[in-house]
Amino acid sequence: MHYVSADKISKSYGIKPLFTDISFHISEGDKIALIARNGSGKSTLLRILSGRDTVDEGTVWINKEVTVALFEQEPAFDEQATVLDNIFHYRHPVAEALRNYERIVGGTEKDPAEYSAALARLDELGAWDFEAKVHQILGKLNIHDLAQPVKNLSGGQRKRVALAQVLIDIGFEHKHVLLIMDEPTNHLDVEMVEWLEHYLNQQNVTLLMVTHDRYFLEDVCDVIWELDNEQLFTYKGDYQDYLEKKAARIENTIANIDKARNQYRKELEWMRKQPKARTTKSKSRQDNFYEVEARAKQKVVDTQIELQVKMNRIGGKVAELKKVYKSYGDKTILRGFDYTFKKGERVGIVGKNGAGKTTFLNMLQGIEPADSGKINIGDTVVFGNFSQHGLEIREDMRVIEFVKNIAENFPLANGGTLSASQFLTLFLFPPEQQYTYLSKLSGGEKKRLQLLAILFRNPNFLILDEPTNDLDLPTLSVLENFLGEYPGCLIIVSHDRYFMDRLVDHLFVFEGDGVVRDFPGNYTQYRIEERSKDKVKEAPAQAVAETTAKPVAKDKKKLSFNERRELEQLNKDLPALEQEKTTIANRMSEPGVSYEEIQRISARITEITMLLEEKEMRWLELSEYAE
The missing domain is CATH 1.10.287 (Helix Hairpins)
Incomplete structure (x- = not known):
């Protein structure tokens, strides 16, 4: 069954075109991943297909029998209402019966008559199977206090409630649902991500999603769309197939550009020799000249970089922790932790939320003190800390000014340097974007600038706390290539399994109650x-x-x-x-x-x-x- 068709649609913001004359189709059972740089129009395209935005040109057709469900990065809630009322907002008899039943069960006192009536209503609707599915979703996403107002939730809790809401909503629509998801794995731990993979694979759902989690993408999707240079490219297969086919496409495009440039030089010489009065034949050739000129002046951006860093020298002593203890009240974070870091060490940190991972990183950098024990840091160690808090920046400053305030040039191992502008270009801020005000950057672009600012200071001990959240796949590819050649020490806290597998040699596993296990292997x-x-x-x-x-x-x-x-x-x-x-x-x-x-x-x-x-x-x- 045909779900969606788009014919030559275009969308711009101001003078910036996001995509131009793109066409595509979505059929029942398709599971599609959408890849593009931040700011290229991914979220806008999702909102257009969900009816929350419109195109400038072209037409979008959605089958009238299809229900579109959208999971957004910034979910909208009734802030004063409870988690329960937000999750069961859907106007459907089963939803209303389940909301009433959960309200009674979660209350401090049960009215026997009211409770019996709620049970009878669920029996009448045959809703017990769906009630079991609801409890599975809420349990797997760690949503238990349904009576608290949404306004009291943290950012991660809000994302999980929004995810539960959309997964439960589509259960009420037994036929023809197009599920659109924008970064569904952000703020989920690895157990939740693995459960969501399994859940989406088991459900008979048609899916279009944006994700930076490549293992999740490979396990769930079989088609990849890429928005690049205002155009949409389609690749069938998994992420590895996409990388190979994209490389072949770029190689073919470069060959065609070279061919067009040779033709352009010949045509340009002919144009200069022609008299002003032209025949019909020469007029046709003149029109063709402008098409050749456009092809010849195309630019191909390759995000694969190799950057030989001239890192601040690191001495023989890096960092040593001896019998370190740390607690908060009754909660023990570290219990006699011992470890000596070596040059070039690459450590991943994993553990449940609240196990003390961020506290450990703060103690290592001297931001928080230990209760007892010793933490000795080498004199030559320069920490670079990518935290989840983001940048503290002046919104009226331009991107290039922000970087130049750190340094004018970035030193390379071969003795050369990169200017601030060149370094920005390598990290996907082209010259035309470098004079953009910081207030105009998207959330993902601000994350990219935060990362760039840390690397530009040339630290020799990098600490990255959830660096992949809100970063697009092209940026992640650049970052992984950079870190793959990085000669300093590296600590990564991340739920991104692909990112960790590529970059770390062993793991510190925070198991709770002050126990930290050194696991000799990668995340997988x-x-x-x-x-x-x-x-x-x-x-x-x-x-x-x-x-x-x-x-x-x-x-x-x-x-x-x-x-x-x-x-x-x-x-x-x-x-x-x-x-x-x-x-x-x-x-x-x-x-x-x-x-x-x-x-x-x-x-x-x-x-x-x-x-x-x-x-x-x-x-x-x-x-x-x-x-």
């Missing part, structure tokens, strides 16, 4: 280990539940000859699989292992874990009847 390896632990914990409880539900009488059945042989084989397979898992897990921790091999090993560990689970369950089943 850590998540594989955590999922394996969760399955081990769940298995005994599941076995108890099954035994309680269905007591097994051993004397009712004996193993057949084939089943005895199968049990013997399982007794051989299980130790062999355990040994293989241990061997390749140790291989992952060895120095010099390539990223591609790590990916292969991780995939094999996942496969082995699933095999072990399957074979162990079968072994338990057969062992019940073994003599």
Whole structure:
């Protein structure tokens, strides 16, 4: 079924064109990711398709049977209303029945008659399956206090409530929903992101979304749209396919531009020789000349950079923490933490919100004191701190002035320098944008400028606290290339699994109650280990539940000859699989292992874990009847 068609649509803000004469179609079941730089019109295009903005030119057709649901970066709520009333704002009998039921259940006192009436209404509507789905969504997104006003929520809580709202809303529309999502993974921890991946893959929903989370993009979407240079390009496949096809497109475009420039030089010479009075034939050639001129003057921006940094020298002593303790009241952040940082170390920090990650970073930089213990920082260490608080800036200042106030030039390792303007260009602020007032920048552009300002000071110990939030994929690509060659120390706190996998060598895992574990691997390896632990914990409880539900009488059945042989084989397979898992897990921790091999090993560990689970369950089943 055809959902949406756009024919030659254009949109500008003032004199700045966002996109020009673009056309596309969305059909039922499509799952599309939209990629572009900040300020290129991604959010505007989403708002146009949701009916909250209009095009300057062209037409947009949306099938009248299709309901469009939009999840925005800045959700709009009834600020005085409760979380419950905002989530169940939808005018639908099931929504109203569920809101009434949740209000009664969440109240301090229950009126038995009112409670019975609410139950009867849910029975009447057959809403219990949907009620279970609602509780799953609220539980997975950590939304529990439904009675508090929305105005009291933090930014992250507001995003999760908005996400719950839209996921529940589309459940009321059983047919033909186009779900449009703008950065749905911001402010979600990794467990929530993984759950959302699974949820969207299980639902029969047509999806168009903007996301910077590349693993999320790969797992959910099978088509990528890219807004670039006012045009829309379509790529089928995952993110790796997109990178390869985009590189081929740029290479082809450059070849065509070179060809057009050669033709332009010939045509320009002909134009200069022509008399003013032209024949029809020469007039046609003159019109063609301007088309050739436009092609010849195209510019191709390649965001892949290599920047050899002349970093501030770092001495033999970097940072040393000895028996460090830190608590807030009854909450313990660090309990006797010991660690010595080495030159060029790359550490990722993970843990649940509130576990003390930001406090640890502040203590390392001397912003907060330790309760006891020693934190010794080398004399030559220069910290660069990218915090979640953003920049404190004068809104009436221009971008180029802001950077020049830090320094006029950026030193390079080869002895040369980059001017402030050149450095801005490398980080996707072209010359025409460098004189823009800071007040006119988008949220993502301000984040990019914050990052640039930190790097321009040339620190030798970088601390990045959630640097990927609000950054677009082209900017992330530039940042990753820069950090990949960065010779200093690096600490990253991020829920972006792809970003962490590319850049860190090991993890500090904040497990709570002052425990910090040093994990020798990247984020994906850590998540594989955590999922394996969760399955081990769940298995005994599941076995108890099954035994309680269905007591097994051993004397009712004996193993057949084939089943005895199968049990013997399982007794051989299980130790062999355990040994293989241990061997390749140790291989992952060895120095010099390539990223591609790590990916292969991780995939094999996942496969082995699933095999072990399957074979162990079968072994338990057969062992019940073994003599």
